[in-house]
Amino acid sequence: AQSVTQLGSHVSVSEGALVLLRCNYSSSVPPYLFWYVQYPNQGLQLLLKYTSAATLVKGINGFEAEFKKSETSFHLTKPSAHMSDAAEYFCAVSGGTGGFKTIFGAGTRLFVKA
């Protein structure tokens, strides 16, 4: 079955530092890949998605992610963290060999220190 793995349930960075949240998927056929963000006491919203166009995808709030087929990865980055980035981030996969449903990773909670 298709799956998605997020390395690190918690990541802590200083304000202004690089943010790197890792996501790996399992599929022999490139799927569609998504990053969603959940701010405290809010619903999930789309940050960015990969749909087989450009491998480097830019999203909202300065985030971007790069699809690397050879590594089956879709890591999320932001050059400079802001306090407002503190949230939980979910990687998700659909299509590929996983059939019709969208599967989410366990999530990574990002803490930003002043």
Place this chain on the structure above:
Amino acid sequence: GAGVSQSPSNKVTEKGKDVELRCDPISGHTALYWYRQSLGQGLEFLIYFQGNSAPDKSGLPSDRFSAERTGGSVSTLTIQRTQQEDSAVYLCASSLGASHSGNTIYFGEGSWLTVV
């Protein structure tokens, strides 16, 4: 409203009681999903409806859980004989087309269920 609407937003129920959670998807969205979010467990897929196709029920954890979607719009998730381990946030979402075609999923605010 323009978004996915869920009700109730909060529900406290006694163990053994049945509960119904309702979801109104975004108008025109053919796909509808239910997920469960427990502390530290991420989002657990429960069920997926797409148009008139048979739903994908592969994520329902037991036969106490069921869901239906009437008229291709509103959906109800029913949990019978609730147990304490059913306590979680139940998230409904919808998308314009099938999720395996790369369509963005839009989430509701969730229904917080507490079984006491």
